[in-house]
Amino acid sequence: MDIFNGIASGFEVVFQPNNLLYCLIGVVIGMLIGVLPGLGTVATISVLLPITFGLPPETAIIMIAGIFYGAQYGGTITSVLLRLPGEASAVVTTFDGYQMARRGRAGAALGIAAIGSFIGGTLAIVGLSLLAPVVAAFALDFGPPEYAVLALAGILLVSSFGSGSAWKCIVSATIGLLMASVGRDLFTGVDRFTLDSPQLADGIDFAALVMGLFGLGEVLYDLERRIKGNSAPTPKVKNAWITGTDWVQSRMAIARGTLIGFILGVLPGGGATLSSMVSYAAEKRAAKDPSRFGKGAIEGVAGPESANNAAATSSFIPLLTLGIPANATMAIIYGALLLQGIAPGPQLISEHPDVFWGVIDSMWIGNILLLIMSIPLVRLFIKILQVRASIMAPITVMIILIGAYSVRNSIFDLWIVIAFGLLGFLMKKFGFEPGPLVLAFVLGNLLETSFRQSLQLLDGSLFGFFARPISGTLLVLMIAVPFLVMAVRLFLRKRVAQTDLQKEYENA
Amino acid sequence: MGVPTRRSQDTATQSEEVGVVEADVDDEAVTPAGAWSHLVAGGVPLAFGVVMMLGSINLGLGSPTSPQPGLWPFALSVLLIALSIGLLVGRGRFGPCESFGSGTLTVIAGVGSIAAFTILLPLIGFEIPAIVLAAFWLKILGQESWRVVAMVPILCTAAFHLLFVEGLGVAIPHLFSF
Structure with a gap:
């Protein structure tokens, strides 16, 4: 009954006024940036990273998590009303959501999306609470070879099924690993690639790197495309509410979406995005009349929205139990935890139960807050759509600059931000994803340390990795999963109008 | 997060002149580079x-x-x-690259202004560079109206001063404190 004690203790953490407040702040910011043009989730979390340093670890992660799943709710609003997915995972929602809005059913689309997201999110929390301790207990026996393989698998999987070309993603990840090797070598104490700069002796500052690469890089990328704003006429929404028929039509879609999302979310990579696509395909297949899809079928909104929220929740499992981030947001949470002096991994649940259970339980509260906000307050959020990107951009830049300075009171870090901002912009221009770079950067030390320890343990033989049962199985899985994903993608290509999806994706 | 109410009012009055720029951007496919x-x-x-x-x-x-x-x-x-x-x-079998257009100049100007901010910050504090930076981004890069330029930089800088200097006690170089 440890799990139930854990859940109970987690609520004690969440109900501290401070934590409730930051949970609220997190979900409101998440919802806002989901709606606002320009900044995505990862960029926002990067930009706000310095603010979290002053907070206790559980409070910091509760807020960041709130931003993450809050943005999933917010992104739906723009997808439905303007056909502008804020996040790749909301692309699928535009297919039927926007059509519903054009037929005057925007309220029903937003309502079912909010309810589906809530059900998907909360059921996934139950799954997370029950499954995470089991996985963590299993992972306690892992030695360096297992960790080396896990870290490698995490990096490779994110590269192979994130968006963009897998080859370029792996290039980007390799560069991230090389950047992680800057600074003092943990084994010999020798400075590596520091160019004799004392500021680089501890390595490249993580906060400056992500604020540049994700925050400034994204601002510059938008600036180039001169996105002026979202002042496109927004459809009128009276109320985000659904009818009994809507519910009957979509309840099975929500159930299927939740299950699909939960399972796929655990996998490293674009769990939320992939699961929303799979859910859409599944709904189209299950429907009696598939031709309704793309013309405003409510299941086409309910399923994918439930799926991407369930996936967003279950993507915490690998981070909280194995210490392997499953996507770029989790990589930033990983970095934030490290900076707080907490190493994410199987020992997290026993060493920092307040963080582990506090964060999980905060998601209940966060989802309830989001449901409250997205149904009655939907009109308020639609108003925010009027804010133009050209006004958001300078404000974001100022937050980035002042925030990055405040981390270590260092002008040097500002130059790092500018350098990585330019790098992030150029990477996007040349078709490289910055996500794998950051993920590899945060996992770089773990991978190098465990790899070097393993080689000593296994007498320098790479085959030793296959000989150990767990690392061997993981290696085989690592080779098999990309093929599986390729198969799913091929299947989807036939089912969904993949060309449209791909086009939307690249714009997203 | 800044001053949303003021900004949205401001935006409402101008929504017609901006029109449906976003829709145009959306339709405009990214041009692949050579x-x-x-x-x-x-x-x-x-x-x-x-x-x-x-x-x-x-x-x-x-x-x-x-x-x-x-x-x-x-x-x-x-x-x-x-x-x-x-x-x-x-050669391009691994995904396309985007071409650089006139927008690239905007990016260079943007990065230049941020570099200028970084050089000026330790010399004269963050307030004046922040106001100039925001005004530059709004007017030159964002082509906003003078009304926006008159309000947003000062309000934001004041908000940041209150938040970071007075509120969080960040040791960023600044002109004054209360």
Whole structure:
């Protein structure tokens, strides 16, 4: 009954006024940036990273998590009303959501999306609470070879099924690993690639790197495309509410979406995005009349929205139990935890139960807050759509600059931000994803340390990795999963109008 | 987060002149760049890999069982070099590059203004550079109205001063404090 004690203790953490407040702040910011043009989730979390340093670890992660799943709710609003997915995972929602809005059913689309997201999110929390301790207990026996393989698998999987070309993603990840090797070598104490700069002796500052690469890089990328704003006429929404028929039509879609999302979310990579696509395909297949899809079928909104929220929740499992981030947001949470002096991994649940259970339980509260906000307050959020990107951009830049300075009171870090901002912009221009770079950067030390320890343990033989049962199985899985994903993608290509999806994706 | 109510009022009055710019951007497909871009996309990582490889050899390699500090980055740079050669040979088989247009000048101007901010920050505090930076981004890069330019930079800088200097006690160089 440890799990139930854990859940109970987690609520004690969440109900501290401070934590409730930051949970609220997190979900409101998440919802806002989901709606606002320009900044995505990862960029926002990067930009706000310095603010979290002053907070206790559980409070910091509760807020960041709130931003993450809050943005999933917010992104739906723009997808439905303007056909502008804020996040790749909301692309699928535009297919039927926007059509519903054009037929005057925007309220029903937003309502079912909010309810589906809530059900998907909360059921996934139950799954997370029950499954995470089991996985963590299993992972306690892992030695360096297992960790080396896990870290490698995490990096490779994110590269192979994130968006963009897998080859370029792996290039980007390799560069991230090389950047992680800057600074003092943990084994010999020798400075590596520091160019004799004392500021680089501890390595490249993580906060400056992500604020540049994700925050400034994204601002510059938008600036180039001169996105002026979202002042496109927004459809009128009276109320985000659904009818009994809507519910009957979509309840099975929500159930299927939740299950699909939960399972796929655990996998490293674009769990939320992939699961929303799979859910859409599944709904189209299950429907009696598939031709309704793309013309405003409510299941086409309910399923994918439930799926991407369930996936967003279950993507915490690998981070909280194995210490392997499953996507770029989790990589930033990983970095934030490290900076707080907490190493994410199987020992997290026993060493920092307040963080582990506090964060999980905060998601209940966060989802309830989001449901409250997205149904009655939907009109308020639609108003925010009027804010133009050209006004958001300078404000974001100022937050980035002042925030990055405040981390270590260092002008040097500002130059790092500018350098990585330019790098992030150029990477996007040349078709490289910055996500794998950051993920590899945060996992770089773990991978190098465990790899070097393993080689000593296994007498320098790479085959030793296959000989150990767990690392061997993981290696085989690592080779098999990309093929599986390729198969799913091929299947989807036939089912969904993949060309449209791909086009939307690249714009997203 | 800034001053949303004021900004949205402001926006409402101007929504007509902005029209449906976003819709245009959405429809406008990203123009793929020419062959040179794939040379850059493969060449730059290749050059980085070679530099890092030479640096690693300099640090000493050792052997797998008793590695010197250079072994790990050496292995990574060899991998990077191989992958970059793949990019060069594959020429665009690994996804498109976007072309650079007139918007690129905007980006250069934007980065230049941020660099200027960074140089001025330790000399004269963050307030004046922040106001100038925001005004530059709004008027020159964002082509906003003078009304927006008159309000947003000052309000935001005041808000940041209150939040970071007075509220959080961040030791950022500033002109004054209460």
